[in-house]
Structure formats: C-alpha cells, structure tokens
Amino acid sequence: MFTGIIEALGQISDMQSRGTDYRITISTGKLDMSDVKIGDSIATNGVCLTAVELGEHHYVADVSIETIKRSGFAHYKKGQAVNLEKAMAATSRFGGHIVSGHVDGVGEVKSITDLGQTWEVWVKAPDSLAKYLAEKGSVTVDGVSLTVNAVNGAEFRLTLVPHTLKETIIQHYKSGTQVNLEVDVIARYLERLMLGDKAAQPNESNDISLAVLAENGYLK
Incomplete structure (x- = not known):
C-alpha cells in the first residue's frame, strides 16, 4: 500500500x-x-x-x-x-490517498499551461476509466497522488504546485507524454459491489447499467 x-x-x-x-x-x-x-x-x-x-x-x-x-x-x-x-508502514502519516500500485491504464498529457508558479495540466484517460474520474476526487499519475480539478469527458485537469514539479518527473512532462494512471480504489470496489449477485456472471454483463442502478434504488 x-x-x-x-x-x-x-x-x-x-x-x-x-x-x-x-x-x-x-x-x-x-x-x-x-x-x-x-x-x-x-x-x-x-x-x-x-x-x-x-x-x-x-x-x-x-x-x-x-x-x-x-x-x-x-x-x-x-x-x-x-x-x-x-510501501507505507502502519505508523506512517497518510499524506496522499489510498494507492495500491496497480495501474489501470495509460493516459496522455494533452496540454500544459505554465501559470508562473504552478502548471495547469490536462490529461486524457482511456475512455474506460472516465467513469472513475470526479471533480475534486483523487487520481494517481505516475505514482503521484493528485486532485482532479475539472473533468471534461475522459480528460481531466490537474494543478501542479512548485513542490510537486520539483520533486517528481512531472517537471519533464510535455504534450504527448504517456503517464500511468490509477483511479481511486474505492470507486473500483463500489462499482463491483453495486453489481451484487450479477458480479458472478460473465464479464460481458458486468457493466453498471441503468437497470442495475434502478434495482438498487439509485433511479426512480
């Protein structure tokens, strides 16, 4: 962990x-x-x-x-x-968010705007990961715990402070850089839990559909 x-x-x-x-x-x-x-x-x-x-x-x-x-x-x-x-020790301070080290997919840096002290970076995630991205949620980019500040489809915006730029490889990013992405582990497990007994069915039926949401009281 x-x-x-x-x-x-x-x-x-x-x-x-x-x-x-x-x-x-x-x-x-x-x-x-x-x-x-x-x-x-x-x-x-x-x-x-x-x-x-x-x-x-x-x-x-x-x-x-x-x-x-x-x-x-x-x-x-x-x-x-x-x-x-x-790996963190049980007595360590939890400074970021829960990161498993299991990469979900590879994203691409779409644009970088230098704002002086900070960078504004847009990253395109694989379409399959878009559902796990939420404004003010967490995402791991090349092992760095970061906050999602905006979402547009499968693209999300990050704001990088000087310390992060200095201490990570993000300082070397440019448009087109490929990055490892790990979505929030809680979102992954929540999706699986919502399937209930349907989770035991073959993979092709394991997507969260409107019917599944209605059955679980999320839609009226």
Missing part, C-alpha cells in the same frame, strides 16, 4: 528482456534504502514492484507481461526517470 507521496526520483539504469518479461535495475537517488529488504514493494512510476536484489543505491525488480501491457513500461528505456515511493 502506498500514499502517492513521492520520496525520491530514480532512474532505470538497466533493462534486460527475459522473453515476454523484463528484469530492471533502478538507481534510487536519495531514497533511503536502509530499511528495505528483499521482497519489499517499491512503487516505480506508480507500479508496485517487488525488490528481488538490493544495493545501497539501487534495487532490481522483475516486470511481468501484465505490467508491461497495462503501464508505461511498454515504452520505457534505459535512462527513464521514475518516481519512487516505498
């Missing part, structure tokens, strides 16, 4: 193909690795990865074909800058 509060900027220092998977080495920059053990999770651009080898300033992780298909790892290369966050 993560909070979306980035602890350090890292970099992919090695990336080896292993059939359909990858084994990657991440240089961890200023990330404190003293309490990290083999098997611990580190969010890497919002993707929960398991450390299989450790060094003082790096870790090695395996990236599965599932992760490659669902995230920006499909086009990452050696030298790629990444946001890093260690």
Whole structure:
C-alpha cells in the first residue's frame, strides 16, 4: 500500500528482456534504502514492484507481461526517470490517498499551461476509466497522488504546485507524454459491489447499467 507521496526520483539504469518479461535495475537517488529488504514493494512510476536484489543505491525488480501491457513500461528505456515511493508502514502519516500500485491504464498529457508558479495540466484517460474520474476526487499519475480539478469527458485537469514539479518527473512532462494512471480504489470496489449477485456472471454483463442502478434504488 502506498500514499502517492513521492520520496525520491530514480532512474532505470538497466533493462534486460527475459522473453515476454523484463528484469530492471533502478538507481534510487536519495531514497533511503536502509530499511528495505528483499521482497519489499517499491512503487516505480506508480507500479508496485517487488525488490528481488538490493544495493545501497539501487534495487532490481522483475516486470511481468501484465505490467508491461497495462503501464508505461511498454515504452520505457534505459535512462527513464521514475518516481519512487516505498510501501507505507502502519505508523506512517497518510499524506496522499489510498494507492495500491496497480495501474489501470495509460493516459496522455494533452496540454500544459505554465501559470508562473504552478502548471495547469490536462490529461486524457482511456475512455474506460472516465467513469472513475470526479471533480475534486483523487487520481494517481505516475505514482503521484493528485486532485482532479475539472473533468471534461475522459480528460481531466490537474494543478501542479512548485513542490510537486520539483520533486517528481512531472517537471519533464510535455504534450504527448504517456503517464500511468490509477483511479481511486474505492470507486473500483463500489462499482463491483453495486453489481451484487450479477458480479458472478460473465464479464460481458458486468457493466453498471441503468437497470442495475434502478434495482438498487439509485433511479426512480
């Protein structure tokens, strides 16, 4: 479990193909690795990865074909800058929102407006994720917990303050940048719960329809 509060900027220092998977080495920059053990999770651009080898300033992780298909790892290369966050401890302060490290899809930066101290950024999410985006709700972008300030269809607006720009890879964004997106986990589970017994039916009937909303008292 993560909070979306980035602890350090890292970099992919090695990336080896292993059939359909990858084994990657991440240089961890200023990330404190003293309490990290083999098997611990580190969010890497919002993707929960398991450390299989450790060094003082790096870790090695395996990236599965599932992760490659669902995230920006499909086009990452050696030298790629990444946001890093260690899994939170039970005693940690919850500074962002509940982040699982399970990326839902890849979005695209559509525009960036420099407002002086802040940036206004519009991101286009996959159409399938539009229903999970709500004004003043939370979204995770490349592992960063952010507030959605406006929604227009599958596009949403973010306002980035100087600290976020300085401490994350968002400072390198430009129009067309591909970003990992994780929607709010509560919205995902709520959608599934509303299906009730219909959740056991094949996937093609697992969409929330007007009939399902009416049956559950949400429509009159």
